Amino acid sequence: MKLSKTGWNNVIIFSVMIIILMINVTNDKLFPDNENSTHAEQLILPEHAVILTMSVEYSASQQVFIERVGRSWQLTTQGLTLEKSQQQIEQMMFAWQQSIGLVQAADIVIDEKQGLTVNIALAGETQIRTYTLYPLNDQLLIYQHQEDQWLALAAALAKQLLPISL
Numbered sequence: 001m002k003l004s005k006t007g008w009n010n011v012i013i014f015s016v017m018i019i020i021l022m023i024n025v026t027n028d029k030l031f032p033d034n035e036n037s038t039h040a041e042q043l044i045l046p047e048h049a050v051i052l053t054m055s056v057e058y059s060a061s062q063q064v065f066i067e068r069v070g071r072s073w074q075l076t077t078q079g080l081t082l083e084k085s086q087q088q089i090e091q092m093m094f095a096w097q098q099s100i101g102l103v104q105a106a107d108i109v110i111d112e113k114q115g116l117t118v119n120i121a122l123a124g125e126t127q128i129r130t131y132t133l134y135p136l137n138d139q140l141l142i143y144q145h146q147e148d149q150w151l152a153l154a155a156a157l158a159k160q161l162l163p164i165s166l
Contacts (some may be wrong), residue, residue: 042100043100054121064082102151116132129144139152
């Protein structure tokens with residue numbers, strides 16, 4: 001059986017199309033998109049978020065306020081004496097941007113008096129994000145008020161995320 005020139009062109013075109021389809025199908029199975037996978041892990045803050053201010057309320061009379069001033073940070077305290085270097089503050093802010101927690105069930109029962117309120121203003125957002133942190137013995141629970149979601153992190157992260165460890 002002899003094919004004409006247009007016949008061979010059709011064979012080549014269909015062969016290339018089949019190979020492209022096979023590559024696409026196997027690529028999706030080998031490297032699934034993060035959007036299609038379950039959201040068992042999540043960043044505390046949105047990806048590439050820029051923190052402008054952060055306030056931590058230990059009690060009504062004890063607060064820590066951190067504000068971005070140019071490329072550095074300014075630390076202000078109320079009712080506390082706190083000595084932090086610029087590097088320590090930058091590491092704390094980096095920990096907020098990079099820490100990942102496991103999403104928890106919505107029905108966590110915990111004593112609200114143990115929680116610390118953290119308010120974070122991000123660049124490009126008009127509303128301040130509010131988080132309540134619950135440092136426990138074996139883990140750190142974070143309640144994200146805007147998303148109505150609980151995250152569980154390692155207990156050691158409480159020292160990295162908070163200016164004063166409890």
